[in-house]
Amino acid sequence: MTRATIDTAYGPARAELHCAEEGSAALLLGHGAGGGLAAPDLVAATRAAQAAGVHVALVEQPYRVAGRRAPAPAKQLDEAWLTVAEELGGRWFADLPLVFAGRSSGARVACRTAAPGQAVAVLCLAFPVHPPGRPDRSRQPELDAVEVPTLVVQGDRDPFGRPAAGRHHEVVVVPGDHSLEADLDAVHRAVAEWLPRVLRPLL
Numbered sequence: 001m002t003r004a005t006i007d008t009a010y011g012p013a014r015a016e017l018h019c020a021e022e023g024s025a026a027l028l029l030g031h032g033a034g035g036g037l038a039a040p041d042l043v044a045a046t047r048a049a050q051a052a053g054v055h056v057a058l059v060e061q062p063y064r065v066a067g068r069r070a071p072a073p074a075k076q077l078d079e080a081w082l083t084v085a086e087e088l089g090g091r092w093f094a095d096l097p098l099v100f101a102g103r104s105s106g107a108r109v110a111c112r113t114a115a116p117g118q119a120v121a122v123l124c125l126a127f128p129v130h131p132p133g134r135p136d137r138s139r140q141p142e143l144d145a146v147e148v149p150t151l152v153v154q155g156d157r158d159p160f161g162r163p164a165a166g167r168h169h170e171v172v173v174v175p176g177d178h179s180l181e182a183d184l185d186a187v188h189r190a191v192a193e194w195l196p197r198v199l200r201p202l203l
Contacts (some may be wrong), residue, residue, distance in 0.1 A: 001018055001121070002016075002017040002019075003015070003016055003017070003018065004017060004083045004087075004088070004091075004092070005114060006083065006087045006088070006203050007083075007165050007184050008062055008074060008079070008083040008084065009013035009079060009080070009083070010062045010076050010079070010080050011062035011063075011065065011066055011074075012065055012072070013059060013060060013061060013065060013080055013083070014059075014061060014063050015058065015059050015060070015084060015088060016037060016057070016058040016059045017055070017056070017057050017092060018046055018050060018054075018055070018056040018057075018058070019050075019055045019056075020049070020050045020051075020052075020054055020056075021053070021054050022053055022156065023053060023054055023055035023096065024053050024054065024096070024199065025053075025054045025055070025096050025097045025098070025121065025199050025202075026054065026055040026057060026088070026089075026093035026097070026098050026099070026193075026196070026200075027046075027049045027054050027056045027057070027080075027095050027098075027099045027101050027119070028057050028059055028084070028085055028088065028098060028099070028100055028101060028110075029042060029049075029057065029058050029059065029101045029102060029103075029106070029123075030057055030058075030059045030061065030081065030101070030102030030103070030105075030106030030109055030110060031058075031060065031061070031064065031102070031103060031105075031106050032102075032103045032104035032105050032106055032126075033071040033083060033104060033105035034069050034070075034071070035103070035104075036060070036064065036074070037058040039103060039179075039183055040179070040180070040181045041103055041125050041126070041153075041181065041182075041187050042058060042103060042125070042180070042182040043098075044180075044184040044185075044187045044188045045101065045123065045125060045158070045187065045188070045191045046058065047057055047130075047188060048163055048187075048189075048192040048195070049191060049192075050194055051087040052096070052191075052192055052195045052196050053101040053113075054199070055092075055093060055096070055195065055197055056094075056179060057084075057088050057092070058107075058115070059081065059084050061077060061080055061081070062076075062080050063076075071105055073135070074108075074109075074112070077105070077109050077141065077194065078109055078113050079154070079186045081100075081109050081110075081113050081117070082113050082117050085098060085100070085117045085119075085201050086115070086117075086196075090158075097120040097121075097199065097202050098117070098119050098120065098129075099119060099120060099121045099122065099123060099195070099199075100113060100114050100117060100119040100123075100125075100133075101119075101122065101123035101124070101192045102124070102125065102126070102127035103124075103126050103128070103180075104125070104126050104128050104160075104178065106125075107124035107125060107126065107127045107128070108127070108128065108142055108150075108160055110122050110123070110124065111114060111124065111142045111143055111146050111150075112145075113126075114146050114147075114148055115145075115146075115147065116168060118191075119148060120148055120199070120202055121148050121149045121150065121151075121198045121199070122149075122151075122169075122194075123144050123150070123151050123153075123170075123191065123194070123195075124143070124150065124151065124152040125153050125180060125187070126154060126155060126158060126178050126179070126180055127139075127143060127152050127154065127160075127163050128160040128161070128178075129160055129161030129163050130161045131160070132159040132160060132161060134152040135161060138161075140158075140163055141168065141187075142184050143163055143169060144166050144169075144171060145169060146168055147168055147176055148168065149168060149169075149198040150168055150170070151169070151170055151172065151190065151198075152169060152170070152171045152172070152195045153172050153174060153180065153187055153190050153191070154171055154172070154173050154174070155173070155174060155175070155176035155177045155178060155180055155182070156174065156175055156176065156181070157171065157174050157175075157176060157177045159178060160178055161179065168195075172186075172188055172190040172191075172194075174186035174187060174190065175195065199203035
């Protein structure tokens with residue numbers, strides 16, 4: 001594993017690089033609002049990607065690097081993410097297709113930045129469709145706006161809701177709640193099956 005620090009307009013971000021033996025693409029994977037890079041579903045997705053021949057960069061947002069738990073505003077999260085993606089894409093993953101990914105809040109960032117960041121696909125772990133008990137405040141439009149192949153891995157008991165499938169995205173429901181910890185093998189399988197399938201036409 002290699003660690004890299006990337007300066008952004010909102011302070012330094014960090015990336016943990018987990019390289020595959022012969023990587024043909026790179027997966028940039030962000031954490032949830034209050035969580036870190038050691039979340040079990042992030043670990044499962046990282047291992048699945050490496051096994052599929054995809055490099056992984058686990059990205060830690062500047063507010064977490066600074067020791068804050070409360071997330072930064074969406075605009076700051078998105079701008080910092082795009083800065084990190086540009087730096088990693090140029091320095092570490094030159095000429096490789098980039099897949100944007102994240103869990104919960106990080107999944108929303110991946111969706112919102114997919115187009116400006118020229119991601120070829122998006123992976124969402126536990127996409128938070130709405131705040132618990134508030135289905136009227138839907139974030140489904142963020143997911144629907146993505147125009148590249150997208151996979152959502154969602155727990156069947158997630159209090160943040162279950163997204164609807166769409167023209168460009170598919171939803172795999174696994175046992176568990178928002179943490180996705182109940183069946184990490186199912187998370188691994190979903191990612192390991194999807195990544196080669198969506199990347200094959202691009203390689």
